[in-house]
Amino acid sequence: MSDKKTDVKDTGEKTGSVWIKNVSLSNRVNEDAIGIALTSVFQFERVFKLISRLVTNIVTAKYSSIMLIEGDILRIKYSNHLPKNVENECGVKVGESISGWAALTGVNVLVKDIEIDTRFAKKNNIRYSSKSFMTVPLLVSGKVMGVLNVNDKINGEVFSESDLNTLKIIARYSAIAIRNATLLEKAKKRSIVEQLDSDYYDKKDKYLPVTLKSLKIGPFNKSELYLRNNANGEHNYVLYWKGGDRLFANDKREEFIRKNINKLYVPKNGRKQYLRFMESNLEKVVGHEETSAKEKLGIARDIAVNIVSDLSTVPDEVCNIERAKQWINSIVGLVRNSGNNYIDMGSVKVDGPYLYGHSINVTMLSLIFAHHIGLNLEKIRELGLGMFLQNIGMKDVDPLIINKPTKLNSDEYTIIKKHSEIGFHMLQETGQVSPESCMLALLHHENLDGSGYPHGLKENDISLNGRISRVIDVYSAITSDRPYANARTSDAACVIMKEKMKGLFDTEVLGDFIDFVKSASAANKSTVVGAQ
Incomplete structure (x- = not known):
C-alpha cells in the first residue's frame, strides 16, 4: 500500500472522513483510501451506494450491482441502473448463471465478450451496450456472502486484468463493510420480549x-x-x-x-396484568426470529404460571380452558420450529409453588417427549392439554395436606387420591376438553401392574397417553423439591424408576423416556462447554 499522500478530488459527497472521486494515485488504486471510505459507513443503504459509486468511478464503468446470498438464492440488494421492481423480483440460484457460478466457486470472472466466451457463451443482454463485464465474489473469512457485478466500460472498451484487480480490492473492503453493517443491524434489533416490555412499562401511557x-x-x-x-x-x-x-x-x-x-x-x-399482556402476544413471541428459544421459553413459563393460578381459582371457567389450549398450541409450535434444538428444552423447569410448577413441568416434558417419539400433532396437543389440566381436581384438597412436610397418614392419602376422579368429572362437565385429554386426570396415577389409583387399571386398560403421563409425572416429582423430599438429579431419577419401581411403568415408554433424558442432558453439557 502507498504511504504517499492521497490526491482525492472534491466531488461534494463525503463519506466518513474521505471525499470520493479518483481514489487513485499515479495510475495505482489507493487501497488505504478505499478501505477508510468503506469501513467508515455502517448503514446498509449508504454502504451499497458507496460501493456502487467507488466501482463506477474507479473502474470507469456505467453500471454496477450488488447481490447477496439468502439461503441458496442470490438477490440484488442494490444497483445503479435497474428498476426497483426488477431488483425485488430478481433471484438467481447459487450455482446457476454467471453470478451464481461465481458465488458457488468463489472465482473471479472477467468476460471480454459474452457471446464468444466458451465458459458462458450466451446472447448479450440488450440492456448493456458492451459485451464485456466482471463479477467478483464478496468474501469474508473465506466464505462467499455475495457478488459484485460491473457492466459497460464508459469508453466502450473491454475490461482488463487491471480492472479486475482493482475490482477485487474494492470487493474485499466491500465485504467487510457489508459484514459490519449486518452485525450492527443485528445488534440494534431487540427481542420481541424487550419490545413488549418497553410497551408495557412505558410511563407515558x-x-x-x-x-x-x-x-x-x-x-x-x-x-x-x-x-x-x-x-x-x-x-x-x-x-x-x-x-x-x-x-x-x-x-x-x-x-x-x-x-x-x-x-x-x-x-x-x-x-399479573403484565403476564396477561404477554399472553395475548404469545404467538408473536414464539414466531419472532430475533428472539432466542431460551427467552421464548422463559416468558412462556411465566405465562403458564399465571394461567394455572387462574385455573386453580376457577377451574371450570371455559375461558381459562381456552387459554390453556392456546398456550399448548404456542408451545407445540415452538417445539416443532426449533429444529434439532428441541431436545435441549427438556431440561427447562419452573420454580415456585410445587403444584403450579409440577403441572407446567410435566406439560413441557410431555410436549417435547411426544415430539421426540414422533406422535402426530393432534395427539401431541391432546397429551399436552391433559397433562396441563391433570391436577385440576387438587382445587378441592386442603392446601395443608398438599403442602404437608411429612409423610401423609392413611386418611390424608385417601383424600389426596380423590383428586383424580374430581378432576376428570370437572373437565368432562366443561364440554371444552376432549375425552382423551380428560382421561389423563384419571390415569396419571395408574400403574401398569394394577397398583395405582383410582381404579387399579392394568396394562392395556391404560392408554398410551396414560402410560406416558405416569412416567413423566413420577420423573418430574422425583426431580423437583417437594414438601417432604428434596429434588434428585435426572440420572438418579432414571435409576430409581428403572430399578426400584419395577412394574409401575410401560418398559418401552420408560426406555424411550430415559434415552430422551440422556439426550437432553448431553445437549445441555454441549451447550455449557460451547459457551466457555
Whole structure:
C-alpha cells in the first residue's frame, strides 16, 4: 500500500472522513483510501451506494450491482441502473448463471465478450451496450456472502486484468463493510420480549389496547375495561366495564364491543396484568426470529404460571380452558420450529409453588417427549392439554395436606387420591376438553401392574397417553423439591424408576423416556462447554 499522500478530488459527497472521486494515485488504486471510505459507513443503504459509486468511478464503468446470498438464492440488494421492481423480483440460484457460478466457486470472472466466451457463451443482454463485464465474489473469512457485478466500460472498451484487480480490492473492503453493517443491524434489533416490555412499562401511557379474542376467550376476560375518547388532542379513559363478571352477557353488548374494539383498553396494573399482556402476544413471541428459544421459553413459563393460578381459582371457567389450549398450541409450535434444538428444552423447569410448577413441568416434558417419539400433532396437543389440566381436581384438597412436610397418614392419602376422579368429572362437565385429554386426570396415577389409583387399571386398560403421563409425572416429582423430599438429579431419577419401581411403568415408554433424558442432558453439557 502507498504511504504517499492521497490526491482525492472534491466531488461534494463525503463519506466518513474521505471525499470520493479518483481514489487513485499515479495510475495505482489507493487501497488505504478505499478501505477508510468503506469501513467508515455502517448503514446498509449508504454502504451499497458507496460501493456502487467507488466501482463506477474507479473502474470507469456505467453500471454496477450488488447481490447477496439468502439461503441458496442470490438477490440484488442494490444497483445503479435497474428498476426497483426488477431488483425485488430478481433471484438467481447459487450455482446457476454467471453470478451464481461465481458465488458457488468463489472465482473471479472477467468476460471480454459474452457471446464468444466458451465458459458462458450466451446472447448479450440488450440492456448493456458492451459485451464485456466482471463479477467478483464478496468474501469474508473465506466464505462467499455475495457478488459484485460491473457492466459497460464508459469508453466502450473491454475490461482488463487491471480492472479486475482493482475490482477485487474494492470487493474485499466491500465485504467487510457489508459484514459490519449486518452485525450492527443485528445488534440494534431487540427481542420481541424487550419490545413488549418497553410497551408495557412505558410511563407515558397507563393503558393497553385489547383484541376481541383477548376479551372473549383470552387473558383479559375478567379485566376492567376502559373506553378511550380523544378530546383536544388528548386521550381520556372512561371506565366502561368494572371487570369480574361476564362481559359478553348479551348480543347488544357484544355488538358494541366489536364496533368499538379499537377504542377499548385495559389498565396496566401489576405483574399479573403484565403476564396477561404477554399472553395475548404469545404467538408473536414464539414466531419472532430475533428472539432466542431460551427467552421464548422463559416468558412462556411465566405465562403458564399465571394461567394455572387462574385455573386453580376457577377451574371450570371455559375461558381459562381456552387459554390453556392456546398456550399448548404456542408451545407445540415452538417445539416443532426449533429444529434439532428441541431436545435441549427438556431440561427447562419452573420454580415456585410445587403444584403450579409440577403441572407446567410435566406439560413441557410431555410436549417435547411426544415430539421426540414422533406422535402426530393432534395427539401431541391432546397429551399436552391433559397433562396441563391433570391436577385440576387438587382445587378441592386442603392446601395443608398438599403442602404437608411429612409423610401423609392413611386418611390424608385417601383424600389426596380423590383428586383424580374430581378432576376428570370437572373437565368432562366443561364440554371444552376432549375425552382423551380428560382421561389423563384419571390415569396419571395408574400403574401398569394394577397398583395405582383410582381404579387399579392394568396394562392395556391404560392408554398410551396414560402410560406416558405416569412416567413423566413420577420423573418430574422425583426431580423437583417437594414438601417432604428434596429434588434428585435426572440420572438418579432414571435409576430409581428403572430399578426400584419395577412394574409401575410401560418398559418401552420408560426406555424411550430415559434415552430422551440422556439426550437432553448431553445437549445441555454441549451447550455449557460451547459457551466457555
